[in-house]
Amino acid sequence: MKILLVQPTTPPADWVGFSRAALPEPLAMESIGALAAPNHDVRLIDMRFGDSLDEALETFAPDLIAVTCLTTEVYNAQDILRTAKDRRPDAFTIVGGLHASLLPADFQQPYVDAIVIGEGERTFEELLAALDRTGGWPDDDMLAGIDGLMWKRSDGAWTASRERALMPSLDDLPMPARHLAAHHADDYFFLFDRPHASIATSRGCPFRCNFCSVWKFYHKRCRYMSAERVVDELATVKPTAVSFVDDNFLSHVPRAWKILELIRERGIKKTYGMQARTDTISKHPDLIAAWKEAGLETILIGFEAATQEQLDAVAKGATVEQNERAMDILNDLRIHMWGAFIVDPQFTRENFQTLKRYREEKGVIYPQFTVLTPLPGTDLYEQRKDELVTHDYRLFDALHAVLPTRLPREEFYKQFASLYRPDNLDLAYEWISSGRITMERARKAHAILAELGDYRNFLKGEQAVGLSTATS
Numbered sequence: 055m056k057i058l059l060v061q062p063t064t065p066p067a068d069w070v071g072f073s074r075a076a077l078p079e080p081l082a083m084e085s086i087g088a089l090a091a092p093n094h095d096v097r098l099i100d101m102r103f104g105d106s107l108d109e110a111l112e113t114f115a116p117d118l119i120a121v122t123c124l125t126t127e128v129y130n131a132q133d134i135l136r137t138a139k140d141r142r143p144d145a146f147t148i149v150g151g152l153h154a155s156l157l158p159a160d161f162q163q164p165y166v167d168a169i170v171i172g173e174g175e176r177t178f179e180e181l182l183a184a185l186d187r188t189g190g191w192p193d194d195d196m197l198a199g200i201d202g203l204m205w206k207r208s209d210g211a212w213t214a215s216r217e218r219a220l221m222p223s224l225d226d227l228p229m230p231a232r233h234l235a236a237h238h239a240d241d242y243f244f245l246f247d248r249p250h251a252s253i254a255t256s257r258g259c260p261f262r263c264n265f266c267s268v269w270k271f272y273h274k275r276c277r278y279m280s281a282e283r284v285v286d287e288l289a290t291v292k293p294t295a296v297s298f299v300d301d302n303f304l305s306h307v308p309r310a311w312k313i314l315e316l317i318r319e320r321g322i323k324k325t326y327g328m329q330a331r332t333d334t335i336s337k338h339p340d341l342i343a344a345w346k347e348a349g350l351e352t353i354l355i356g357f358e359a360a361t362q363e364q365l366d367a368v369a370k371g372a373t374v375e376q377n378e379r380a381m382d383i384l385n386d387l388r389i390h391m392w393g394a395f396i397v398d399p400q401f402t403r404e405n406f407q408t409l410k411r412y413r414e415e416k417g418v419i420y421p422q423f424t425v426l427t428p429l430p431g432t433d434l435y436e437q438r439k440d441e442l443v444t445h446d447y448r449l450f451d452a453l454h455a456v457l458p459t460r461l462p463r464e465e466f467y468k469q470f471a472s473l474y475r476p477d478n479l480d481l482a483y484e485w486i487s488s489g490r491i492t493m494e495r496a497r498k499a500h501a502i503l504a505e506l507g508d509y510r511n512f513l514k515g516e517q518a519v520g521l522s523t524a525t526s
Contacts, residue, residue, distance in 0.1 A: 056117045056118070059096065063102050072422070074501075079232070086150075097116070111138060118145060131149060135165050139164075150169065155172055162206075170202060221277070224255075224277055224279040229287055256302075256306070259301045266301075280309075331355070335379075342383055398426050400460045425452055471508060
């Protein structure tokens with residue numbers, strides 16, 4: 055069977071977005087591909103880099119087309135599936151991923167045959183087995199036996215099988231089929247590292263932030279690959295720059311130490327990025343120091359707010375004191391902080407100025423400011439969905455306000471953009487002169503911040519979807 059895996063594009067290329075700072079490999083598609091590749095003819099196209107869907111449908115002639123998507127990619131994913139069904143009406147079309155699992159109604163369309171709900175690997179594997187057994191289209195009884203699947207029955211109505219149980223052991227996952235995306239291996243990047251590899255070593259999160267759906271998607275559970283499995287995969291990736299893309303790579307502290315021990319034993323020499331929480335960093339500075347010695351360069355870290363009141367409002371489960379202790383530890387160790395802060399649409403000018411001063415005083419030279427966004431599937435969405443000023447998913451990118459703003463919207467974006475334009479340039483000069491960042495990295499960072507620092511780039515997205523700047 056010929057299987058086409060498709061990574062959709064991000065929102066329009068002329069919109070401002072975080073894709074300027076990071077475009078990681080399509081790890082979800084590579085993981086699915088690892089299950090299919092041994093017994094099928096598999097092709098992966100990444101439309102973020104201009105791969106042609108039309109060409110793949112014509113020359114490869116797939117029997118199954120699978121797409122994944124996040125919320126901002128919904129329309130692109132729908133277009134892909136619609137085109138695939140139009141050009142290959144006898145092919146089986148299927149979609150999965152976070153958004154499709156949490157809001158499957160968006161894909162209950164004539165051009166979609168099935169939707170994977172939840173973890174996709176075993177569901178996809180069983181679907182392939184069913185397609186192989188029938189040599190064509192599985193009947194409703196056969197599909198009903200595949201947990202975690204929603205499909206269009208023979209009578210045209212949509213139905214669902216039982217909920218898919220979470221995999222008991224992540225060690226059972228095959229290594230991602232990175233060879234499927236090898237034609238873009240040199241294009242994937244994270245901040246300044248290109249080429250760049252991503253590794254996922256756990257699933258779920260023990261915390262309950264109201265703006266995040268990860269903990270809901272994984273049924274409020276957190277599971278970890280063994281340290282041995284993590285290092286086995288690390289040894290297979292070619293790029294020397296690697297990011298662990300877990301939501302909190304260090305949350306299982308003994309495992310983090312064991313991974314480090316195995317890296318040293320096996321003599322693996324790479325540079326690392328990871329995501330981590332401030333409570334872990336503040337409690338375990340020795341662990342951070344040890345990882346720094348092993349090659350840790352960058353930590354993406356959600357500080358979220360400058361005040362405890364704002365931290366509590368998003369159910370972060372951390373304190374300002376922990377945040378600031380983590381900042382001091384990372385600055386002392388000369389580890390780059392990609393520091394994330396949330397901007398509430400109800401911010402006043404004073405709130406913006408407070409946050410701007412806080413970021414500069416604390417030495418967060420690589421900031422990420424996002425607008426509080428009720429993503430489908432989150433507690434925040436359920437609490438605030440009736441207040442949304444737009445339902446256009448392209449604006450759910452955390453860079454546009456989909457809730458009413460206290461300030462006039464144009465003024466809100468002027469203030470938001472100003473967060474990316476530091477008034478205190480002495481900090482950057484100090485980091486360059488001390489060797490903490492190179493001039494080349496400083497130039498790249500400046501280019502990213504300059505784009506994010508122009509408020510007109512945010513208004514462009516609103517205007518494209520017909521959202522009036524007078525909306526408040």
